[in-house]
Amino acid sequence: MAYLELKNVQKxxxxxxxxxxxxxxxxxxxxxxxxxxxxxxxxxTLRMIAGFEQPDEGTIQLDGTDITTVNPNQRDIxxxxxxxxxxxxxxxxxxxxFGLKIKKLPKPEIEKRVDEVLEMVRLKDTAxxxxxxxxxxxxxxxxxxxxxxxxxxVLLLDEPLSALDAExxxxxRGEIRRIQSDLAITTVYVTHDQEEALSISDxxxxxxxxxxxxxxxxxxxxxxxxxxxxxxxxxxxxxxFGTVSSESTVSSNGLTITTRKxxxxxxxxxxxxxxxxxxxTISSDKPVVKNINVLEGIVETITFHGAVTRLGVxxxxxxxxxxxxxxxxxxxxxxxxxxxxxxxxxxxVMAADK
Amino acid sequence: xxxxxxxxxxxxxxxxxxxxxxILIVLFLFYMLLPILSTYIFSVATRWDRTILPEGYxxxxxxxxxxxxxxxxxxxxxxILSLSTILVSLTIIIPTVYWVNVRLPQAKSLLDILMILxxxxxxxxxxxxxxxIYNGTPIGRTPELLIGAVxxxxxxxxxxxxxxxxxxxxxxxxxxxGQSLGATTLQVLLKVIIPNIYPGIxxxxxxxxxxxxxxxxxxxxxxGARFKTFPLLLVEYTRINGNIAAAFSVISFTIAxxxxxxxxxxxxxxxxxxxxxxxAH
Numbered sequence: 001m002a003y004l005e006l007k008n009v010q011k012x013x014x015x016x017x018x019x020x021x022x023x024x025x026x027x028x029x030x031x032x033x034x035x036x037x038x039x040x041x042x043x044x045t046l047r048m049i050a051g052f053e054q055p056d057e058g059t060i061q062l063d064g065t066d067i068t069t070v071n072p073n074q075r076d077i078x079x080x081x082x083x084x085x086x087x088x089x090x091x092x093x094x095x096x097x098f099g100l101k102i103k104k105l106p107k108p109e110i111e112k113r114v115d116e117v118l119e120m121v122r123l124k125d126t127a128x129x130x131x132x133x134x135x136x137x138x139x140x141x142x143x144x145x146x147x148x149x150x151x152x153x154v155l156l157l158d159e160p161l162s163a164l165d166a167e168x169x170x171x172x173r174g175e176i177r178r179i180q181s182d183l184a185i186t187t188v189y190v191t192h193d194q195e196e197a198l199s200i201s202d203x204x205x206x207x208x209x210x211x212x213x214x215x216x217x218x219x220x221x222x223x224x225x226x227x228x229x230x231x232x233x234x235x236x237x238x239x240x241f242g243t244v245s246s247e248s249t250v251s252s253n254g255l256t257i258t259t260r261k262x263x264x265x266x267x268x269x270x271x272x273x274x275x276x277x278x279x280x281t282i283s284s285d286k287p288v289v290k291n292i293n294v295l296e297g298i299v300e301t302i303t304f305h306g307a308v309t310r311l312g313v314x315x316x317x318x319x320x321x322x323x324x325x326x327x328x329x330x331x332x333x334x335x336x337x338x339x340x341x342x343x344x345x346x347x348x349v350m351a352a353d354k
Numbered sequence: 355x356x357x358x359x360x361x362x363x364x365x366x367x368x369x370x371x372x373x374x375x376x377i378l379i380v381l382f383l384f385y386m387l388l389p390i391l392s393t394y395i396f397s398v399a400t401r402w403d404r405t406i407l408p409e410g411y412x413x414x415x416x417x418x419x420x421x422x423x424x425x426x427x428x429x430x431x432x433x434i435l436s437l438s439t440i441l442v443s444l445t446i447i448i449p450t451v452y453w454v455n456v457r458l459p460q461a462k463s464l465l466d467i468l469m470i471l472x473x474x475x476x477x478x479x480x481x482x483x484x485x486x487i488y489n490g491t492p493i494g495r496t497p498e499l500l501i502g503a504v505x506x507x508x509x510x511x512x513x514x515x516x517x518x519x520x521x522x523x524x525x526x527x528x529x530x531x532g533q534s535l536g537a538t539t540l541q542v543l544l545k546v547i548i549p550n551i552y553p554g555i556x557x558x559x560x561x562x563x564x565x566x567x568x569x570x571x572x573x574x575x576x577x578g579a580r581f582k583t584f585p586l587l588l589v590e591y592t593r594i595n596g597n598i599a600a601a602f603s604v605i606s607f608t609i610a611x612x613x614x615x616x617x618x619x620x621x622x623x624x625x626x627x628x629x630x631x632x633x634a635h
Contacts, residue, residue: 073533083524087550088523089550102536150536
């Protein structure tokens, strides 16, 4: 049985359905992230787990007991906020000790635990400082230490890195993951940043409009998206709309795309073929390899991304993006005529209305 | 050479403006301080109607003022009245402002409007209405009714600073953070919210003290002679002896300033101790 179970949880704000029939099992000790654009219901779901919002319907169970109506302060669930929410009138040590004092732990035990968690977030030397004397990244680490000090059963993180700059964000997410696996604490992580979700989660829950789109490991989510939304929200995907023309081809705007065997689709059905930009190869001469999809196009944009360079190519009456690595021997310039090719294996076919 | 002329010509109007500024400021200060200053001088003057400055000086009026039969009781009454109003005000307004900020943000504008109302009702009307309504009830014409009335009357002075202080912190987020650490709402209010709105609480208390300590109309109309406060005594003496009344005024100023300093000092001290208590050593 899962540790944290959400069963058919629903929440409306006025006429807006924020969360719709949300059912999810979270195993003990895992890090699960809720990923989606803003307004997709991920934060609302998190706040229902924390007890700050009441679900209109459904139940939330923690370790076998129903906590749906339990007060937030009796749930034993820690929370880290985007805005840190450190108590400005207390120094770091007092902030971290707050929950322990509320629990009325003996003083030596409080001291021990405060030291322990400050050590864990590597900020022992800031114990006497006040929140306003710390950087954003340091404040968020203190907020994490404060939440962990009471040893909660579940840790919730609500966009904890959104207010930080890129470098700190990457460093801190690694640290969060390290601490989470060291403590083996069940964690729910809300983010709109797909890279963040993919890099630190055991499982990713992709949400849109209050509905779960897909649940899976980061690899599953990226490699085998089940809906068009997931495919385009997680990373980039070229979309070729068309109809099934044979058992392994799709015809799109006159172009015949060879795919893997289409067992789930009948001839004439409307489908979309999704191809990741990194699976498209570029060449200036027409490739002569057999059993490969080839289309001709004109380079319209070149965007340098560091490790890769992304090309925007006008091909087959639509825009296609392709990633090439820096050391590609081919030099590409704007308005150049090039050939794009991708293998049938690179194509992910799904119903057009999915 | 040419440049020099230009610059001095430029300086001319600047200097003139500066002179005017100084004159205006001096006039303003004169206007503000003259009544206070004359009260001070009048309270120690022997005779001051034939000359520009008093003919002689004496502390006799202070002795007479402090010897007055109601001096200490009216002073005590005034202090009781203002301090208990501050207490009532704090216990009602802090939780209300907190609740509205955290749970009922849509009521914020309603509360803002409600808090201007006391300014719109003349105190005479307020007092007479209260007397009419509560006459015959156990609290009619009692100091308790007066405390209720001056609380309403001084409410905006407490509400504004506290509301501003509350808006400057993210009360909702701090509350949720406290709750997720196991604290009840009351614990959050006492240990997190109040220490963080301290500056608002202090300035609110100061304003309420200053207003209530000098309150005359409500006290006079609701209680009259039954509960003589310092302003009542003062007004009484303006009819008997102007010099003694002046001495009362000076005593009143001084007490108001001393109490203000005390409130500031207590505020600074408790805020400082909240910030600097070493809790683990």
